[in-house]
Amino acid sequence: MRSPLKSYRVFPVTVVAPLATMEDALSTVFSVMAEEQIRICLKNFPSVKVRLTDTAGAVIMF
Secondary structure, X not given: OOOOOOOXXXXXXXXXXXXXXXXXXXXXXXXXXXXXXXXXXXXXXXXOEEEEEOOOOOEEEO
């Protein structure tokens, strides 16, 4: 059965967070999320920094 959620491309993501386990979890989930969804999610984690590479190869930092 297919998931009803829209899937996204996997993007290279680097996460800097207070805990290594948080970095691992967030980098995994962010690699399949759209940029706007990542921005929304980061509102809940003000101490987290993200480096994302998009499909065109551009680097985006939050």
